[in-house]
Amino acid sequence: MITAKARAVDGPNKSFRAAEIKRRELDSHDVLIEIKYAGICHSDIHTAHGEWGPVNYPLVPGHEIAGIVTAVGPSVTKYRAGDRVGVGCMVDSCGECENCQNGEEQYCLKGKVDTYAGVDKYGEPTQGGYSTHIVVPEDFVLRIPDNIDLDVAAPLLCAGITTYSPLNHWGAGPGKKIAVVGMGGLGHMAVKIAHAMGAEVTVLSQSLNKKEDGFRFGADHYYATNDPETFNKLAGYFDLIINTVSAKIDINAYFSLLTLDGTLVNVGAPAEPLPVQVFALSSLRRSFAASMIGGIRETQEMLDFCAKHNIVPEIEVISANQIDEAYERVLASNVKYRFVIDISTM
Structure with missing residues (x-):
């Protein structure tokens, strides 16, 4: 041994x-x-x-x-x-x-x-x-x-593969409007990767404290979720939302930000259940999904992608x-x- x-x-x-x-x-x-x-x-x-x-x-x-x-x-x-x-x-x-x-x-x-x-x-x-x-x-x-x-x-x-995998699977790229909920260890990687994929990237964070960092990492827009006006302004806007937060949030409020056939993907893993209102999804055929890391082949692909685009945490x-x-x-x-x-x- x-x-x-x-x-x-x-x-x-x-x-x-x-x-x-x-x-x-x-x-x-x-x-x-x-x-x-x-x-x-x-x-x-x-x-x-x-x-x-x-x-x-x-x-x-x-x-x-x-x-x-x-x-x-x-x-x-x-x-x-x-x-x-x-x-x-x-x-x-x-x-x-x-x-x-x-x-x-x-x-x-x-x-x-x-x-x-x-x-x-x-x-x-x-x-x-x-x-x-x-x-x-x-x-x-x-x-x-x-x-x-x-x-x-x-x-x-x-952190890299947990965010790369859903962005890759749900087709983040040019012409796609992507929101990243949370700007922590997972969130800042999601911003960098989605930007490198060519998507329009918006950060949704509790406050504007990390706004300067968000733009430096490649975000196009940055909004505070503690401002109710954020949810009015961005209603029906996003094709894909990556939720990186590991705490319980009002998930139904974020569903309202999805466009027709938009998807919210949870990669954070809160210990508490998240109550879901079905009507918040059915009104625009929205989807609620979750994703867990990636396979070995995709993880190597992620490492090579990050090397190519000079992406590091x-x-x-x-x-x-x-x-x-x-x-x-x-x-x-x-x-x-x-x-x-x-x-x-x-």
């Missing part, structure tokens, strides 16, 4: 502590990665706090992982020692069902294996990227383009001892725009 240093949490109200975890010996198609950076996602916080259901503690979160290959199994063909790679929100799937065969492993009909808080094919709990090393099957490892630094690459493995690099503080600041919306852990501080 391979020993890795990590930061683990022992319960929903516990602080992170230094820990050692075991990584399996390399199987024939496995890749050993020395992790250099790990992003902090709001999903990490929901899971660590036990807000999405029972958790098998101790837990090592982290599914925005960037590092260097240090060893490979004897049958690995895609990677070799020294390669710059990433790992996102899943580390395995059945590989056999229709969805897996179509490159949609995130929707595996037998259930994907999450990077942390999951159970792998060996029956062992998975532990994530707040650690120095991880072992992953080669088919779930991504190649990081040379012109993207590893620290900014890490959040692309969740705005980050604040922290040490391993600052994780608890970072969680508090994320919950207080006090980060611009993604925390990334320097794993060398483990």
